[in-house]
Amino acid sequence: MTAVRERRLAALRTALDAAxxxxxxxxxxxxxxxxxxxxxxxxxLVVTAEEALLLTDFRYSIQANVEAGGVVxxxxxxxxxxSRLWAELPLMRNVESIAFESAHVTHxxxxxxxxxxxGGARWQWRPSVNLVESLRERKDETEIAHxxxxxxxxxxxxxxxxxxxxxxxxxxxxxxxxxxxxxxxxSESHPFETIIASGERAALPHARxxxxxxxxxxxxxxxxxxxxxxxxxxxTRTFVVxxxxxxxxxxxxxxxxxxxxxxxxxxxxxxxxxxDALARGYIERRGWGEAFGHSLGHGIGLEVHxxxxxxxxxxxxxxxxSVVTIEPGIYRPxxxxxxIEDDVLLTAEGREIxxxxxxxxxxxx
Ligand code: ZN
Ligand code: ZN
Numbered sequence: 001m002t003a004v005r006e007r008r009l010a011a012l013r014t015a016l017d018a019a020x021x022x023x024x025x026x027x028x029x030x031x032x033x034x035x036x037x038x039x040x041x042x043x044x045l046v047v048t049a050e051e052a053l054l055l056t057d058f059r060y061s062i063q064a065n066v067e068a069g070g071v072v073x074x075x076x077x078x079x080x081x082x083s084r085l086w087a088e089l090p091l092m093r094n095v096e097s098i099a100f101e102s103a104h105v106t107h108x109x110x111x112x113x114x115x116x117x118x119g120g121a122r123w124q125w126r127p128s129v130n131l132v133e134s135l136r137e138r139k140d141e142t143e144i145a146h147x148x149x150x151x152x153x154x155x156x157x158x159x160x161x162x163x164x165x166x167x168x169x170x171x172x173x174x175x176x177x178x179x180x181x182x183x184x185x186x187s188e189s190h191p192f193e194t195i196i197a198s199g200e201r202a203a204l205p206h207a208r209x210x211x212x213x214x215x216x217x218x219x220x221x222x223x224x225x226x227x228x229x230x231x232x233x234x235x236t237r238t239f240v241v242x243x244x245x246x247x248x249x250x251x252x253x254x255x256x257x258x259x260x261x262x263x264x265x266x267x268x269x270x271x272x273x274x275x276d277a278l279a280r281g282y283i284e285r286r287g288w289g290e291a292f293g294h295s296l297g298h299g300i301g302l303e304v305h306x307x308x309x310x311x312x313x314x315x316x317x318x319x320x321x322s323v324v325t326i327e328p329g330i331y332r333p334x335x336x337x338x339x340i341e342d343d344v345l346l347t348a349e350g351r352e353i354x355x356x357x358x359x360x361x362x363x364x365x
Contacts, residue, residue, distance in 0.1 A: 023047060037067040038072075044085055058078050064076065100125055103130075136307070139323055143301060147354065151233040154355075158237065159357070165365055167365055171209040174220075198214050198219065232301065236329075238361075248361070255330055262282075269320075275318060275324075279296050292330055323346075324343075
C-alpha cells in the first residue's frame with residue numbers, strides 16, 4: 001500500500017506544481033484517507049513538494065501510525081490541531097502559497113487561516129477545489145477490488161433479505177433485516193441511510209424508511225449499499241409484494257430498458273450529460289420524461305457520492321477507471337415509483353457492470 005500512497009502523493013504534487021502552489025492543506029477526511037491511508041475522524045494533512053505531515057489527536061495515536069506511518073510523518077497533538085499547524089508550518093521548507101479545500105473548510109476554520117496567531121501571516125492562503133477529488137475519479141486495481149467486494153456484499157445481503165420479505169412487515173423491519181444481513185455479510189458500515197420505500201411512498205426518491213406496513217400488491221423500493229475497506233457500493237432494486245399489476249410491470253419495464261440502454265452504451269470519454277441523456281432519452285421517448293426528475297448517477301468510491309457526475313449539467317468527460325452509478329427512475333405521486341440502480345466500471349475497452357442482481361420484476365412473499 002505504501003507504493004500506492006506514494007503514487008497518489010506524487011500525482012497531487014504534480015497538480016500543485018501545475019497550479020503554482022507550494023502546498024495543500026487537506027481537511028476533507030476522505031481525501032486524507034486517500035492520500036495517507038489514515039481513516040480516523042480528526043485530521044489535518046499538509047502536503048508540500050518535499051514532505052507530507054499528518055496531524056491527529058491522542059485517540060488515534062496507534063491507528064494513525066499503523067495506517068499512515070510509512071507514508072507521511074505523523075504528529076499526535078493532544079490539544080489543538082490548528083495550534084499545532086501554526087507551530088509546524090514554519091518548519092516546513094519552501095512553503096509560501098498554500099491551498100485550502102474551499103469546499104470543505106467551515107467559515108470558522110477559514111477565519112483561523114486568514115487571521116492566524118502572530119507569525120502566521122506570511123503564508124498566502126489560496127482557495128482550491130477538487131485537487132484531490134479529481135485524482136480520486138480514476139480508481140486503481142485495489143480500489144476496484146474493494147468496490148467489487150462492496151457490491152458483492154450488498155447483493156448477497158439483498159438476496160438473503162428478499163427471501164424473508166412479506167406483506168404485514170413494516171419498512172423499518174425490512175430495513176433492520178437488510179442492515180443486519182449487510183453486517184453479517186461483511187459490510188463495515190452503511191454508506192448512507194438505507195431507503196426502504198413501499199406503496200405510494202416509493203414515489204419519494206429519497207424516502208426514509210418508515211413504520212408503514214407492506215400490503216399485498218405494493219411496490220417495494222430498496223436503495224442501499226455496503227462498505228468494504230472504506231469503499232462503497234450503491235444499488236437499487238424495486239420489487240412487488242405479492243402479485244404485480246400490468247401497470248407496475250409496464251413502468252418497471254421502461255425503467256429497466258432505460259437502465260440497460262445507458263449501461264450498454266456508456267463509455268469513458270463521454271461527457272456526464274451524454275451518459276445522462278442515454279437513459280433520459282429512452283424514458284422521454286416512452287412518454288415518462290416528466291416523471292424522471294433526478295440525475296442519472298454519480299461516482300462511487302471512498303464516498304457514496306463523488307465525482308464524476310452524470311447529469312444534464314455535467315460537462316466533463318468520464319475518465320477511464322471511474323466507477324459510476326446508473327439509476328434511472330419513474331416516480332408518480334399517489335401511485336409509487338420504480339428505480340433500478342447499478343454500479344458500472346468504465347474501462348479503456350468499454351465497461352463492466354459490477355452489480356448483477358436480477359433486474360426483472362420479482363414478486364416477493
Ligand atoms: Zn442508491
Ligand atoms: Zn446512487
